[in-house]
Amino acid sequence: YAAYDGDQAFSLVWPVEAGVRTAYVKWYAQPDCAILVQSDASGAELSRETIEEPNFNDVYAILPEATGLAISCESGCKIAEVTLYSGGTLPDGVYDWQPPVKKADLLVVSAHCDDELLFFGGAIPYYAGERGYQVEVVYMANGDRARVDEALSGLWHAGVRNAPVFLPLKDVYTQTLRLALINWDEQITTRLLVEQIRRFQPEVIVTHDLNGEYGHGAHMATATCMVNAVPLAADASFDPDTVKTYGVWQTQKLYLHLYSENQIVMDWNQPLAAFDGKTALEVANEAYHMHVSQLDYHSNVFYGGDFSSTDFGLAYSAVGLDAAKNDFFEHIDPARLSSAVAPTPAPSETPAPTATIMPSATPVVTAPEKQGPTLNEAQKQNLLGITSILFVFLFAAAVIVVRKQRDKKQPKR
Structure with missing residues (x-):
């Protein structure tokens, strides 16, 4: 993942012919809020949006005339992955989550x-x-x-x-x-x-x-x-x-x-x-x-x-x-x-x-005589390796890769 302080922004640009219409952001840690700024080819700001309580994996619409996106958080943020998509149906595995319900049954x-x-x-x-x-x-x-x-x-x-x-x-x-x-x-x-x-x-x-x-x-x-x-x-x-x-x-x-x-x-x-x-x-x-x-x-x-x-x-x-x-x-x-x-x-x-x-x-709780593997033990075996920041244009000709020094973790065995 890539970590950014509150005064830093993650930025990327693409050619207008790429036809980007969606940004799919996977946060490494869920931020309190996020600020998304879209810009045109001249660098002029087209829109500024504050996302309250972003979902862990979030889909954001990109304006047709936009060729740049900057993402920041006032309290800092960690971004695991950003993927850009052109128009059309999002591929399997990319989910457009709605916010948590207002009223649950x-x-x-x-x-x-x-x-x-x-x-x-x-x-x-x-x-x-x-x-x-x-x-x-x-x-x-x-x-x-x-x-x-x-x-x-x-x-x-x-x-x-x-x-x-x-x-x-x-x-x-x-x-x-x-x-x-x-x-x-x-x-x-x-x-x-x-x-x-x-x-x-x-x-x-x-x-x-x-x-x-x-x-x-x-x-x-x-x-x-x-x-x-x-x-x-x-x-x-x-x-x-x-x-x-x-x-x-x-x-x-x-x-x-x-x-x-x-x-x-x-x-x-x-x-x-x-x-x-x-x-x-x-x-x-x-x-x-x-x-x-x-x-x-x-x-x-x-x-x-x-x-x-x-x-x-x-x-x-x-x-x-x-x-x-x-x-x-x-x-x-x-x-x-x-x-x-x-x-x-x-x-x-x-x-x-x-x-x-x-x-x-x-309640009085009696531990079972024989314990199976615990969920916590399974968690310890999770691969917590870094996730590179990836930019993929589907149905587009241009691919832009933005690299930043990443914090790395070694997988546990």
Whole structure:
């Protein structure tokens, strides 16, 4: 990657006959904002745009008369790759991500990049792709560059078009909840989750097992802090700053993977029209296989067995207990949903709310007797080598290569 201070800009130029219409920027680290300046052949400024909260991989439109682009960030930035394209359809693997959703139907909170598929199975392809719901994915840790690209490819394949959120928590493997909460700081983690709930206003949240699936402390901490965050997000006295920014929000339902109470079993084996008859499980497996760095540790999405991606429990409800027990959105008023495919049915009597059902905020966690390879260990084996700054003109005759001294990292074995 190439690093730039706040008073520096990454610049490139091209001949007008190249017909550049799109710049595809892959940030090595996600900046707070970015300033894009386009110029013509004489160097005169054509446009100046400030991009608030750029996506990790972002597509920017280039003016027809532009022959130059400068990218800068007031706080400095690190750019992994820039690719220029002429007009037409973008090639496979170049995704035009939309910003994170304004209002989520389903919020999926994943400790690491790949857990959203490995442990939650067909939830994303079914609800995002098939039912057309607004699904927002939040990753707690593992935001290093190689894993980010894998996550983005997997989510796009599963039907997500709004960029996920990568929280800045450090991925440190532990086998206990106590150590995980020390590493992340329980108060900070809970506050971060409250902020996500208030920002995205989900009807339903899905997250990890209180016991950490195979015993990963980060999974335990994610579930435990989410249990605390759901009621706090509706409490106006908690974290006034995010109340001022987003207001308070009452989530209707919280599901935990493998939770032992109020259990439901999801059927990920039904064919989905949105994916040409493939099942949600098949799509989830295809998406998971885009997490190439993790395939030596888990070859497929868990289906059946101790960590089955079909098994969840209702840990919190403002709309009563499930009856059919086969849909995260059972008892959710369709009028509350932002983008359901089916038309809103005639109003029906809403089930009476039940008392809040909450797991213990400090559950007793027993580490499994035998630990498999951990996600953190897999991360350590990721290739973190440099990514050169590449400029490719598709369907154009001219190729401009801009080189800058890069910081290099040696791959770990």
